[in-house]
Amino acid sequence: MENRDKLMKEIGENEMAFPLTFKEWEDVAKEKMITGGYQYVSKGAGSEETAKRNRTALEKWSIIPRMLNDVSTVDVTTELLGNKYASPFLLSPIGMQKLAHTNGEIATAQACKKFMVPFILSTVSSCSIEEVAEVSNGPKWFQLYWSHENPEVSYSMIHRAEKAGYEAIVVTVDTVMAGWREGDMKAGFSPLSLGYGSGNYKTDPVFMASLKDKEEQSIIEEILTHIQHPQLTWDAIAEIKKRTTLPIILKGILHKEDALLAVKYGVDGIIVSNHGGRQLDGVIASIDALAEIKEVIDKQIPILFDSGVRRGVDAVKALAIGADAVCIGRPYLYGLAAHGKVGVEKVIERFIQETEVTLGLAGIARLAEIERLGMKREK
Ligand SMILES: Cc1cc2nc3c(=O)[nH]c(=O)nc-3n(C[C@H](O)[C@H](O)[C@H](O)COP(=O)(O)O)c2cc1C
Ligand SMILES: CCCCCCC(=O)C(=O)O
Numbered sequence: 001m002e003n004r005d006k007l008m009k010e011i012g013e014n015e016m017a018f019p020l021t022f023k024e025w026e027d028v029a030k031e032k033m034i035t036g037g038y039q040y041v042s043k044g045a046g047s048e049e050t051a052k053r054n055r056t057a058l059e060k061w062s063i064i065p066r067m068l069n070d071v072s073t074v075d076v077t078t079e080l081l082g083n084k085y086a087s088p089f090l091l092s093p094i095g096m097q098k099l100a101h102t103n104g105e106i107a108t109a110q111a112c113k114k115f116m117v118p119f120i121l122s123t124v125s126s127c128s129i130e131e132v133a134e135v136s137n138g139p140k141w142f143q144l145y146w147s148h149e150n151p152e153v154s155y156s157m158i159h160r161a162e163k164a165g166y167e168a169i170v171v172t173v174d175t176v177m178a179g180w181r182e183g184d185m186k187a188g189f190s191p192l193s194l195g196y197g198s199g200n201y202k203t204d205p206v207f208m209a210s211l212k213d214k215e216e217q218s219i220i221e222e223i224l225t226h227i228q229h230p231q232l233t234w235d236a237i238a239e240i241k242k243r244t245t246l247p248i249i250l251k252g253i254l255h256k257e258d259a260l261l262a263v264k265y266g267v268d269g270i271i272v273s274n275h276g277g278r279q280l281d282g283v284i285a286s287i288d289a290l291a292e293i294k295e296v297i298d299k300q301i302p303i304l305f306d307s308g309v310r311r312g313v314d315a316v317k318a319l320a321i322g323a324d325a326v327c328i329g330r331p332y333l334y335g336l337a338a339h340g341k342v343g344v345e346k347v348i349e350r351f352i353q354e355t356e357v358t359l360g361l362a363g364i365a366r367l368a369e370i371e372r373l374g375m376k377r378e379k
Contacts, residue, residue: 018346019338022310022331025347029100029337036189037099041333045179046281050274054308057285061317064374066363074356075366080302080325081168081247081268085139086116087352088319088367091344092273092306092327093143093170093251095124096196100337105199106135108336111344113138115352120170120327123157124197124227131199133164141168143251145175146236147226156206158244169244170271171237174252176230179279192227195220237265249304252279254289256296259303269302269324276307276329287318291377294322312354316362320373 019025030038044051078088091112098104104126105119112119118139121132129142142161147153158169184190191197195216201207201223208214211222241248247268253259254274262270272290274283286307297303305323309315315326328351335343364370 018343020350022334025331025334025338025343028339029334032337033100036184036187037191039183039187040181040189040191041100041330043181043183044277044281045181045279048277048281050281050283050285051277051308053285054274054277054287055310057287058308058314058317060378061287061321062376062378063313063317063320063358063362064376065361066372069363069365071360071363071365073365074360075368076352076355076359078325078367083139083167085118085325087355088315088323088325089115089348089351090118090120090141090304090325090327091332091348092329093120093122093172094329094333095122096126096191097333097336098126099191099196100333101340103340104336105132107341108332108344109136109138109140111332111335111341111348112136112140114345115348117348118167121161121166122197123200124192124223125199126196128199128203129157129160129164129166130203133166137165140164140166141170141249142166143170143172144240145172145227146229146232146240148229148231148236149226150206150210151236151239153201153204153207153210153226154240155243156204157200158240158246160200160204162244162246166246168247168249168268169240170249170251171240172251172275173232174254174273174275174279175227176232177228179275180281181278192224193220197227198223201226234261234265237267241266253293254284254286256292259293259297263297263300267301269304270297271304271306271327272323273306273327287321288377290318290323291321297322312351312356312358315351315355316358316370317375319367319370320375 076087078085109119109132113136120141122143123145249269251271253270274286302324304325305318306327332347335347
């Protein structure tokens with residue numbers, strides 16, 4: 001309790017210079033980013049039905065708190081894949097972070113290290129697997145966009161991640177092709193075409209050796225070809241599993257049958273996610289999918305969650321519904337755009353603080369006991 005009071009006082013006294021709400025972070029980020037870049041980050045696909053639904057659905061879920069428990073300390077430590085973490089948070093993979101800040105993923109990884117929050121580095125990051133590992137010995141996972149064009153490039157990246165000390169491979173399965181993003185189409189904007197996402201490709205020996213033409217524009221075109229992977233199937237997942245000793249997590253699972261297939265194929269965890277409404281528009285809110293998937297998975301493998309999480313209360317709802325951990329997406333990217341490494345640190349810190357306060361008020365002293373909470377969804 002004393003700790004929490006101290007933190008609240010610090011926020012009040014020293015930190016008012018930093019934005020506090022998601023909207024405030026977004027407003028500062030919008031001012032600092034180039035117009036096309038901000039639009040690329042903030043918008044959803046199609047008519048943004050799903051991007052909006054992620055929020056409305058989260059707001060429809062209510063916490064039914066417990067009373068008369070000693071919550072003088074709130075323990076948010078979390079166990080995941082055999083590791084103990086200080087909080088239930090990870091940072092979702094977000095590509096091309098130099099679009100938000102010149103230090104890109106380097107700044108984000110350093111901020112994560114401060115809180116020992118796992119950073120999931122994107123395949124299409126501005127900084128390479130090794131550059132990020134050099135600046136941060138905090139927990140790091142690597143997100144893979146499967147390359148059907150040349151699977152050896154994917155295995156090479158997995159191998160590099162393993163060698164550089166990354167703890168898990170996250171295979172994103174909802175991005176077999178680019179989403180229907182009308183804002184980017186109208187503006188003719190693509191950070192990939194501008195070369196922001198080439199960090200891991202330009203440093204990959206297998207990818208570079210496969211190129212006939214090493215001119216900048218051809219490299220970028222090849223990268224674009226590699227990222228699209230409409231042929232990805234469960235067999236490729238089985239093959240990836242054979243090629244690494246690292247745990248494999250599938251990101252982008254929404255259907256309970258796919259969650260069960262993930263178990264069948266020996267996958268080590270899933271991230272229930274609709275990519276923040278950026279891929280298939282019209283799909284179920286991530287939080288509603290979580291409720292269904294939790295029922296069938298029944299603790300066989302860890303379930304992580306993202307899409308629409310904007311504050312600690314959202315995270316507590318997801319954890320109470322059945323997530324083992326929660327990934328923060330756009331909020332940290334806005335922190336990065338607004339104030340670089342310190343911005344990301346502030347965003348993470350406040351997520352943790354608000355989660356502690358929420359759990360305390362809900363009568364939960366240890367995150368491990370969150371199942372004691374009731375959860376109700378309005379129609
Ligand atoms: C600008 C941007 C780039 C992204 N890049 C990736 C990526 O490279 N790989 C990936 O798996 N997901 C990517 N995502 C999706 C996020 O990992 C995450 O699923 C999403 O941001 C969650 O939604 P939220 O930000 O609304 O909470 C990206 C999201 C954004 C906003
Ligand atoms: C085939 C689509 C590549 C998108 C790469 C970045 C990303 O995931 C995003 O949401 O944007």
